[in-house]
Amino acid sequence: MGHIIVDVAEGIATAIISAPPMNALTAAMRVELLERICQFENDDSIRAIILRGDGPKAFCAGFDIGEISQTLGSAEKTLAQLERDAELFDRLAHCRKPTLAVVEGFALGGGLELAVCCDFILASEGARFGLPEIKLGAMPVAGGTLRVTRLVGPARTRQLMLLGDPIDSATALAWGLIARVVPQADFSAESMALGRKLAAGPALAMQYAKRAIDAALDLSETEALAMAREGGARLATSFDLAAAVQAFSSRQAPQFRDKIDRGE
16 A cells, blocks of 8 residues: 655655555545645745655656546546545645655656646656546546646647657656756756755745745736735845845855745
8 A cells, every 4th residue: 555755854855655666646645645745834844845756667657546436427526536636736736835846757647747736846867747647538637737738838738638648858848847857877866956955945035936926827917016026025024035135245155044934
């Protein structure tokens, strides 16, 4: 039975999707991962969150197909399960802390939908990304119709969703689906280096920046720009900004200490 393995070090919480080799997510694992994300967000000692799969074969190959039969024939049961699952994907997509999906091997279906909820996707050269649900007579239902479309546009999303064929990491990078491709030999070191950089950053400024980016997609131009100005004004009273200005003047590296704003 699969589960979520947690490792916390250097201010970074890593959640490992463990159901090798393909790391398909059962309903119980999705609930467990949601609980872990909430725990990480509420722990001030954790400043960055990493998601990865257990082993080199897959980040996550989606939902456990064996469980789908339990709701076949009932639109009501299916919708109820999808709404429960949405809590995980929405919480991750709107997490106040920086998030990183580290993808080796396959990120398919719900696995890709999970990855695109993160701020960054770091992929190995051999990683492959896809939304193959159409080959089962199904469709992506965990946010991919929105979040993948926002990243790569409707034409490329149609290619992923209507044909169901995966793309390689080079194509995913060219499309804007992922942030970086790293050679396999450097993959572990590079993923931790990015995690450390995020954990060392100004938590409050990153939270407000993330909120402003989301607003640019969800709100009108006037509303989105007003939200950005509001965030900048709030940061003017922060410890981190004052300390960074002083450090800059003395040519020293700033040490950021502010915590996230839980009221946002």
